[in-house]
Amino acid sequence: MSIDTLGLREQKKRETRQAISDHATQLFLVRGFDRTTIADIAAAARVAKMTVTNYFPRKEDLALDHHEEFVAGLARVVADRPPGESALEAVRREYLAAVERRDPVIGFTGPAFARMIADSPTLVARLRDLHEQRELALAAQLTAEAEAAGGDPVVARAVAAQLAAADRLLFRDLHERMLAALPSAGDQKTPRQDGRETDQGRGDDDSDGDSDDDELIAKALDGTARRVFGLLEPAIGAYAVR
Structure with missing residues (x-):
């Protein structure tokens, strides 16, 4: 062949x-x-x-078609961080970049998709499981680095838990903002065959509302992320500097 x-x-x-x-x-x-x-x-x-x-x-x-990338995401970011960067800074840098590009892996999936997840106990449970796997992958990466450097693996796992907790908080915050952006009953959106949404009674080209919502959500999430990671700075900001 x-x-x-x-x-x-x-x-x-x-x-x-x-x-x-x-x-x-x-x-x-x-x-x-x-x-x-x-x-x-x-x-x-x-x-x-x-x-x-x-x-x-x-x-x-x-x-949840991005589940493999999602599970490996935090560990990959930490593993690939450049010299002089800590684990916290690597996660913060990548998260803010993901917000900027509206990455679906961190939850930029649209209000209708957010509602579909929220309405399914099966998907809610699966997301919880994926978050746990994501934390375990990060803990494995930090633990391996700590052991290679003669450090304490218990501390590595504790740092992983703090970073994962921040990650979960931000995911939940974005999910709730997506749900809040759902149109009212009189301004419903219907999925098109190509996966996009259009307002009932409006033309396909009228997408400014969606763009405005995304912009507002991204701006708010960026601010929240900076505050959340900033709160972790005193405790783990100097941990695992490469």
Whole structure:
């Protein structure tokens, strides 16, 4: 089999995976996560049910498609920090950059998606589990560094817990701001086939409201993040400086 053939096959797999994810998201937003079945998703994406589960072993993974990146995120940021930077500064720097780019991994998923998560006990529980995995990954990274430098692994785990607690607080803050940005009953939004939302009774090009909401949310979250990480500075600001 040629390299070109392998490349085309991988591209086809990525396209199939993305198509399944896109159709699943549309169904979740319209019907709700718990009322949507794998069979519904397979029919919408025009694939077999087994194809859906091959790409997404857990139904929750269809909604939380960035879960692997989310779990590894804090540990990766700390592992990749440059010389002279502490663990706290690395996390703060990356978080503020994620706010600036409206990164869906930290929760910039839109009000309708936030409501879909909030309405599903299954997804709420899965998010809690992912946050725990995220903390464990960070603790493993800091512990390995501490042991390599002859430091105390207990302290490393304590620092990881503080950073993870700040991370959870900011995620919850963003989630609540997204929910608060939901339109009123008279100004509902409906998901389009391409995953965007449009106001009922308004043209597709009228998206200034969404942009304004995102800008206000990002500005508020930036301020909150700076305060939260600032409060940690006296305790762990000098910890794990590379």
